[in-house]
Amino acid sequence: MSLENQEIITEFVLESQAHLADIEHQLRAIEAGGANLDVDLVNTVFRAVHxxxxxxxxxxLTTIGALAHALENVLNLMRNHDLVPTHEIIDTLLRAADALRGLIADVGQSNDVDPAAHVAALQGIIAGHTAPAVQASLQQTVLVPTGTGESLQISAHTLAVQQQLGHRLHxxxxxxxxxxxxxxxxxxxxxxxxxSVGELLDSRLCCEDGGDLDHNMPGAMRFAVLIATGLDDVGLVAQGCDVSVDRVRPATGLPPT
Amino acid sequence: MAATQTAEFVVVRPEQDLVASNLEPFHQTLQDLVKQGKVHLAIDLAKVGIIDSKGLAVFLMCHKSVSAAGGRLVVLTTDADFKHLFHVMRMDQHFTVAESL
Known part of the structure; x- marks a missing residue:
């Protein structure tokens, strides 16, 4: 691992530990509120995990990302009042949060850990405690057209999360x-x-005229990516990605917020 | 270019960066192996520091060649950056990216 990467990972660990330092107390406070939800507090925990x-x-760090994503999904439903924080639900969140902090503390080995049990427990909360309409919305997919007639896709749930965070999709x-x-x-x-600009939600790579080893190199390798970012200016996104401005455009085909 | 045979795979070990100026021997080695009927190929990136766009293209070309011949491609790397690159480019949907066989 390069020195630069070591520094980035050290910074990630310190920042993540700071984000999650008070999560146990925060989740217990959310539980104490029950149906009388402190939305600001849930938002604070949601943003920390996000x-x-x-x-x-x-x-x-794929394992950490997968577990944080599963936690984020439950917290998002909670802050939208689609899920009431019972003792059982908070206990599951606490176990997952504890596992997440453990992964961050041992970040070098984290990708070798299987988070499936915690992810399944979090998904079980959604399956067991939300209305069928909410569960159906989690299965919906939104297609975002690329300039070449193909599509990128995200779940309607992920789109809603990004929109609630005030992010723009490009x-x-x-x-x-x-x-x-x-x-x-x-x-x-x-x-x-x-x-460095935002979160990558989906991507596609397509090789024009791409053949096998008996053919010439492809004439073009078209890469399309759907990115969520706090930047709403196409020029700033292009500048951040170091591509020309005509390579970036706002995502179309999205349902209204 | 170093290549060794395991029970199932021929493991190819490029010893320099996979960039346009260095690709010909890599491309040729893979092409020769497929022509010899060696279609279960593993490419070990332990000694590779940089992969450029054309380097990535060779992986896709190799995948097409071996899969058309009934074989498969596995890319071996412990480098988090390379694993992330193959994932973001969705290339790990075409072939396996693993730390070891």
Whole structure:
């Protein structure tokens, strides 16, 4: 691991530990409120977990990201009054939060841990304690067209989370050959720049004229990514991703907020 | 380019970055192996520091060649950046990315 990566991971650990330092007390306070929900407090916990999820994606910590995502889903339903925080639900959240803090404390080994049991327990909360209409909405998919007639997709639930966070969705489309290779950049540098701008929700890579090993190199490698960001200016998104402004456009086809 | 045979796979170990200026021997090695009927291929990235766009293209071309011949491609790496790159590019939906065989 490079020195730069070590510094990034150390920073991630310190920031995540700060975000989650008070989560046990916060969840118990949410439980004490019961149906008389303190929405501001749930929002605080939600944003803390969302920050951990977003940062983990930036550095490829997939297990931490998966567990934080499952926690975030439950907290989002709670803050929308689709889920009442009972003792049983809060206990499950506490066990998952404790596991998340354990993964962060041992970040180097975290990707080797299977979070399936905690993720299943969190999904079980949603299956067992929310209305059928809410569960149906979690299964809905929203298609976002790319400029080449294909689609990127996200769940309606993820879209709602991003919209409630005040994030804007953009589609960044570029050719990995002419926009990246020919400008002396690598795909990894592009991914890092994208992640510095926002959260990557879906992506597609399509090789034009791409054949097998007996063929020439593809003429183009079209990469499209759906990104959620606090930036609403296309120019700023393009600048952050280090691509020309015509490679970025606001996502279309989204239902109204 | 180093290549060794395991029970199922031929493991190819590129010893330099997979960038446009270095790709020909890598491409040629893979092409020769497929022509010899070696279609269960593993590419070990232990000694690779950088992969550019055309380097990524070779992985996709290799995947097409081996899968068309009934084989499969596995990419071996412990590097979190590489694993993340293959995931964001959705290339891990085409072939397996693993730390070891």
């Amino acid at each position: 920050s951990v999820k977003g940062a983990s994606g930036f550095i490829g 589609v960044v489309e570029c050719d990995l050959i002419s926009d990246i290779q020919d400008k002396g950049r690598t795909p990894l540098a592009l991914v890092r720049d994208l992640l």
